[in-house]
Amino acid sequence: MTEAVEPELPRGIALAWGVAANPQRGPKREMSVERIVEAAVEIADAEGLGAVSMAAVAARLGFTPMSLYRYVNAKEDLILLMQEEATGAPSEATRTAGGWRERLEALYREQLQHYLAHPWVLDIPISGVPATPNSAAWMDAGLSALADTDLSYTERLAVMLLVTGTAHWAGTILAGYARVERERGLDGDAISRSEDAMFRTLITADAYPDLRAAIEAGAFLDDSDPFSFALARGLEGVSDYISATPDGHREKPQSWVVPDDADIADDKKFREARKAVRDAEKALRDAHKLERQAAREARERRARQRPEA
Amino acid sequence: MTEAVEPELPRGIALAWGVAANPQRGPKREMSVERIVEAAVEIADAEGLGAVSMAAVAARLGFTPMSLYRYVNAKEDLILLMQEEATGAPSEATRTAGGWRERLEALYREQLQHYLAHPWVLDIPISGVPATPNSAAWMDAGLSALADTDLSYTERLAVMLLVTGTAHWAGTILAGYARVERERGLDGDAISRSEDAMFRTLITADAYPDLRAAIEAGAFLDDSDPFSFALARGLEGVSDYISATPDGHREKPQSWVVPDDADIADDKKFREARKAVRDAEKALRDAHKLERQAAREARERRARQRPEA
DNA sequence: AACACACGGTTTACGGAATAAACAGTCTTA
DNA sequence: TAAGACTGTTTATTCCGTAAACCGTGTGTT
Numbered sequence: 001m002t003e004a005v006e007p008e009l010p011r012g013i014a015l016a017w018g019v020a021a022n023p024q025r026g027p028k029r030e031m032s033v034e035r036i037v038e039a040a041v042e043i044a045d046a047e048g049l050g051a052v053s054m055a056a057v058a059a060r061l062g063f064t065p066m067s068l069y070r071y072v073n074a075k076e077d078l079i080l081l082m083q084e085e086a087t088g089a090p091s092e093a094t095r096t097a098g099g100w101r102e103r104l105e106a107l108y109r110e111q112l113q114h115y116l117a118h119p120w121v122l123d124i125p126i127s128g129v130p131a132t133p134n135s136a137a138w139m140d141a142g143l144s145a146l147a148d149t150d151l152s153y154t155e156r157l158a159v160m161l162l163v164t165g166t167a168h169w170a171g172t173i174l175a176g177y178a179r180v181e182r183e184r185g186l187d188g189d190a191i192s193r194s195e196d197a198m199f200r201t202l203i204t205a206d207a208y209p210d211l212r213a214a215i216e217a218g219a220f221l222d223d224s225d226p227f228s229f230a231l232a233r234g235l236e237g238v239s240d241y242i243s244a245t246p247d248g249h250r251e252k253p254q255s256w257v258v259p260d261d262a263d264i265a266d267d268k269k270f271r272e273a274r275k276a277v278r279d280a281e282k283a284l285r286d287a288h289k290l291e292r293q294a295a296r297e298a299r300e301r302r303a304r305q306r307p308e309a
Numbered sequence: 310m311t312e313a314v315e316p317e318l319p320r321g322i323a324l325a326w327g328v329a330a331n332p333q334r335g336p337k338r339e340m341s342v343e344r345i346v347e348a349a350v351e352i353a354d355a356e357g358l359g360a361v362s363m364a365a366v367a368a369r370l371g372f373t374p375m376s377l378y379r380y381v382n383a384k385e386d387l388i389l390l391m392q393e394e395a396t397g398a399p400s401e402a403t404r405t406a407g408g409w410r411e412r413l414e415a416l417y418r419e420q421l422q423h424y425l426a427h428p429w430v431l432d433i434p435i436s437g438v439p440a441t442p443n444s445a446a447w448m449d450a451g452l453s454a455l456a457d458t459d460l461s462y463t464e465r466l467a468v469m470l471l472v473t474g475t476a477h478w479a480g481t482i483l484a485g486y487a488r489v490e491r492e493r494g495l496d497g498d499a500i501s502r503s504e505d506a507m508f509r510t511l512i513t514a515d516a517y518p519d520l521r522a523a524i525e526a527g528a529f530l531d532d533s534d535p536f537s538f539a540l541a542r543g544l545e546g547v548s549d550y551i552s553a554t555p556d557g558h559r560e561k562p563q564s565w566v567v568p569d570d571a572d573i574a575d576d577k578k579f580r581e582a583r584k585a586v587r588d589a590e591k592a593l594r595d596a597h598k599l600e601r602q603a604a605r606e607a608r609e610r611r612a613r614q615r616p617e618a
Numbered sequence: 619a620a621c622a623c624a625c626g627g628t629t630t631a632c633g634g635a636a637t638a639a640a641c642a643g644t645c646t647t648a
Numbered sequence: 649t650a651a652g653a654c655t656g657t658t659t660a661t662t663c664c665g666t667a668a669a670c671c672g673t674g675t676g677t678t
């Protein structure tokens with residue numbers, strides 16, 4: 001009761017916030033937490049979280065395993081610091097561009113990118129809201145995107161959790177495929193095809209009629225992105241939710257009436273609107289094509305600039 | 310080549326489908342795959358996936374570690390079978406009750422329940438669509454729920470992935486809290502309060518203004534369920550999506566380009582291209598909105614013209 | 619200047635993990 | 649009855665995290 005200003009910050013968290021009081025006496029330091037974390041991240045990037053052992057990290061730095069314990073309390077702390085390093089902070093762009101939806105989508109994209117660049121982050125067990133500077137920055141960015149909406153703070157957190165969750169889920173699945181690609185030495189298409197083939201032999205039409213139908217329809221060979229689909233639906237739902245009741249009261253079961261389509265389909269205004277949608281879809285497709293091309297060119301340009309791998 | 314119906318079904322998967330050729334000759338078997346899996350699941354339930362070692366499982370059955378390898382090819386196979394056992398199959402209720410939305414929500418609830426009963430399932434790395442009977446059953450149930458909608462099979466899969474993803478995410482977070490509760494011996498409230506306290510000391514208003522505001526608002530002490538919120542928004546979005554375009558034609562979520570190295574992310578031309586994509590996406594969304602509005606108006610107009618519906 | 623000792627890095631040791639390889643019983647089948 | 653397929657065991661290898669004791673080095677104090 002005397003000195004407990006801080007309810008004993010978990011040691012690793014203290015390190016992450018840079019509250020590490022560095023000592024003066026004794027020999028010169030040859031390592032640093034930063035270098036250790038850096039080396040560990042490199043190993044994890046290359047060979048996964050499982051390959052990160054104290055011995056491996058130490059070896060990469062040219063030291064003996066036990067020496068790391070002078071800088072890091074336990075492996076768990078090291079992992080936390082690695083996570084913090086790999087997570088990074090959201091770019092400034094996510095704070096400025098567009099409306100709340102664009103900004104959340106940008107956050108999603110960046111977050112997913114980080115997950116794909118450091119898939120091992122997804123293997124770290126989650127225990128509560130991570131209390132580190134960078135993850136706080138992500139949360140703050142998400143909340144700031146929603147600042148102009150009239151959602152409650154609890155709802156804003158829930159929305160942010162939705163975005164993060166989608167990125168996490170997408171990362172988990174995509175990283176899984178990437179791992180299989182690397183391990184089995186196949187490209188994505190080959191995996192899709194072999195998965196599809198396996199399904200075709202295992203999934204019978206009488207035991208799993210709908211799934212079988214999906215297979216027949218080639219749904220497992222489709223390479224469209226189901227995760228941005230999910231995010232789009234989620235944010236659409238949020239949008240509905242926001243505009244449903246501008247004041248505090250928000251309970252609306254809103255049972256869905258299936259519209260009698262034939263009727264509407266030949267409404268003039270509706271037909272025009274639908275044509276606009278189709279045009280917009282085409283524009284988006286073209287933009288995607290250009291984007292891919294630009295990416296390809298950029299990659300080539302970089303490769304030409306420094307030919308060493 | 311004589312009887313090889315399937316070219317190398319991964320051994321574990323063959324086991325899961327019960328296509329394991331049991332031998333006749335030799336001494337009577339004292340164990341069985343089922344008992345091994347059962348024991349392993351019990352251990353995992355009690356002490357987590359990390360506690361499941363071949364030695365531990367064998368010890369629980371009164372055998373030596375190596376003896377298990379007569380029944381299971383490798384630990385990986387055992388884990389797959391454990392997953393299959395713990396995942397179970399969706400209840401019959403999810404096939405009958407209500408409309409697609411109710412049924413998907415029921416699937417979510419059941420799935421989450423399984424995750425909470427066997428949290429270690431969430432620690433198993435995902436590599437592709439699991440080709441086991443039970444996970445096929447879940448997928449089939451989800452697809453069957455959407456059978457009456459006019460979504461494409463690809464879209465139905467995407468929706469199912471959304472539901473599963475939400476359950477997975479919810480399970481991950483909730484199981485994380487449960488684990489901390491068990492390890493530190495605190496109840497949920499105590500954890501919330503200590504997390505809140507830690508945040509209050511670490512998150513400053515000038516570094517993280519919005520997050521700080523959320524803390525002040527007590528958003529981290531709120532115990533409402535953000536995951537069913539997320540699911541509700543997602544399904545709402547799906548509902549919009551379904552009613553948005555009455556015919557089969559709709560936005561195809563092409564995978565946008567994830568730059569594989571940070572290098573090209575700051576290539577000027579690429580950035581421009583990506584911005585163009587974002588603009589196009591926004592235009593498409595706007596078009597969709599107008600389309601929906603047109604549909605609504607058209608419907609009203611029709612309703613007014615002939616009041617009997 | 620002398621000295622104690624805090625500190626950095628090493629060495630050794632322990633318990634536990636997965637599984638390869640060789641082994642000795644046991645029961646079916648020819 | 650004999651071959652040999654099949655059982656579960658034993659032994660050994662390699663790698664893991666980290667506790668504990670150990671030196672040499674440099675600093676702060678006397």
